[in-house]
Amino acid sequence: MGSSQAFIDLERGGTTTTVxxxxxxxxxxxxxxxxxRTRLAAQAAAEGLLEVGYRVVGTPVGDLxxxxxxxxxxxxxxxxxxxxxxxxxxxxxxxxxxxxxxPGRLDDVATQLDDYFAGRRRDxxxxxxxxxxxxxxxxxxxxxxxxxxxxxxxxxDLARRVDNPRAVRAVGSxxxxxxxxxxxxxxxxxxxxxxxxRYAGGAAAKRTLLTxxxxxxxx
Amino acid sequence: MNTLPFDPIxxxxxxxxxxxxxxxxxxxxxxxxxxxxxxxxxxxxxxxLRPDSNVEGWLVTIAHRKAIDVVRKRTRHAxxxxxxxxRGVGHRLDRTASGIDQPDALPDLDLWAAVAALPDRQxxxxxxxxxxxxxxxxxxxxxxxxPAAVRKASSDGIKRLRTTVVRExxx
Numbered sequence: 001m002g003s004s005q006a007f008i009d010l011e012r013g014g015t016t017t018t019v020x021x022x023x024x025x026x027x028x029x030x031x032x033x034x035x036x037r038t039r040l041a042a043q044a045a046a047e048g049l050l051e052v053g054y055r056v057v058g059t060p061v062g063d064l065x066x067x068x069x070x071x072x073x074x075x076x077x078x079x080x081x082x083x084x085x086x087x088x089x090x091x092x093x094x095x096x097x098x099x100x101x102x103p104g105r106l107d108d109v110a111t112q113l114d115d116y117f118a119g120r121r122r123d124x125x126x127x128x129x130x131x132x133x134x135x136x137x138x139x140x141x142x143x144x145x146x147x148x149x150x151x152x153x154x155x156x157d158l159a160r161r162v163d164n165p166r167a168v169r170a171v172g173s174x175x176x177x178x179x180x181x182x183x184x185x186x187x188x189x190x191x192x193x194x195x196x197x198r199y200a201g202g203a204a205a206k207r208t209l210l211t212x213x214x215x216x217x218x219x
Numbered sequence: 220m221n222t223l224p225f226d227p228i229x230x231x232x233x234x235x236x237x238x239x240x241x242x243x244x245x246x247x248x249x250x251x252x253x254x255x256x257x258x259x260x261x262x263x264x265x266x267x268l269r270p271d272s273n274v275e276g277w278l279v280t281i282a283h284r285k286a287i288d289v290v291r292k293r294t295r296h297a298x299x300x301x302x303x304x305x306r307g308v309g310h311r312l313d314r315t316a317s318g319i320d321q322p323d324a325l326p327d328l329d330l331w332a333a334v335a336a337l338p339d340r341q342x343x344x345x346x347x348x349x350x351x352x353x354x355x356x357x358x359x360x361x362x363x364x365x366p367a368a369v370r371k372a373s374s375d376g377i378k379r380l381r382t383t384v385v386r387e388x389x390x
Contacts, residue, residue, distance in 0.1 A: 036237070036251055036254055036255060037230060040255055040262075043255060043259060047259065049259065049262050089224055092224035098225055098262055098266065100230070100262075101230075
């Protein structure tokens with residue numbers, strides 16, 4: 001929909017008169033539609049029709065798509081790494097196509113993220129839906145909050161924490177595919193030699209998060 | 220099984236769908252209710268929609284049906300009144316009293332009211348063809364009519380609108 005105007009062409013023997021409705025200004029149909037979309041998301045959630053609600057949250061590590069199922073937060077994704085459209089399409093394919101932008105369902109998440117990035121909160125207290133992580137990977141990401149904010153652990157430390165000291169490589173791929181980065185702090189896992197290693201949100205984001213938490217000195 | 224995201228694939232047509240509801244019901248709260256009901260119904264049916272479907276046409280059809288349901292309910296609940304209120308086209312609200320000071324607002328509302336006040340066949344044809352942009356053949360499918368009859372009804376509707384809508388600032 002390129003135009004914000006509703007129009008009806010009144011064709012008259014070769015010439016065209018256009019009557020504009022809902023023209024520029026706050027009373028246009030687009031504004032009404034914006035307000036009604038919010039209402040639709042609330043109604044859909046109330047009727048149990050909303051498989052996934054999402055919103056975009058701006059943070060110092062870039063925009064994040066945060067998505068929740070009726071059970072809880074199901075996905076945190078970096079818009080700078082893959083586009084918003086791709087993230088949303090993947091959510092629909094993985095979880096369900098009944099998906100809407102639903103800011104209300106994610107108010108709590110957005111507030112806690114704001115508090116975290118402002119330094120008012122160190123850990124998250126949110127209902128989580130871990131359906132996008134399975135088996136050993138789920139075990140690994142659930143153990144991530146045992147690494148306290150302000151510190152780091154190596155991949156082999158984490159392997160020991162989940163009682164599988166030889167599974168260092170599998171721990172690495174569990175962190176790399178963490179569906180809930182930041183909230184489940186895979187950024188606190190670094191290489192044994194002290195270098196930061198890779199991160200789903202990019203190496204710069206990992207450095208920013210660890211600096212914010214006081215595990216690294218500001219550059 | 221359709222696994223495409225409802226938002227934005229269905230929601231990008233939100234404005235078109237609202238126009239259809241307004242064309243049938245006027246710029247009213249009823250039109251917004253019809254819009255919500257249409258989108259809820261669409262969300263419910265979404266996983267079963269064939270992935271190659273014309274999403275816009277499908278949504279417009281649902282919305283039109285919901286809007287017509289509201290018209291029928293209104294007719295059933297209509298209460299006779301002593302004096303027929305002037306819901307006439309080109310009817311002007313008092314700007315000061317309504318608190319609407321944007322020059323755009325009133326002619327828009329008038330236009331939607333004028334479309335909603337057309338005879339049923341003309342209104343439906345104008346709503347689906349001129350407002351929603353469906354080709355005559357698709358409108359005919361939705362209305363259970365023929366393309367020729369739809370073409371005639373929409374052109375009669377537009378003729379009637381041209382004589383009734385008062386256009387400010389028309390050059």
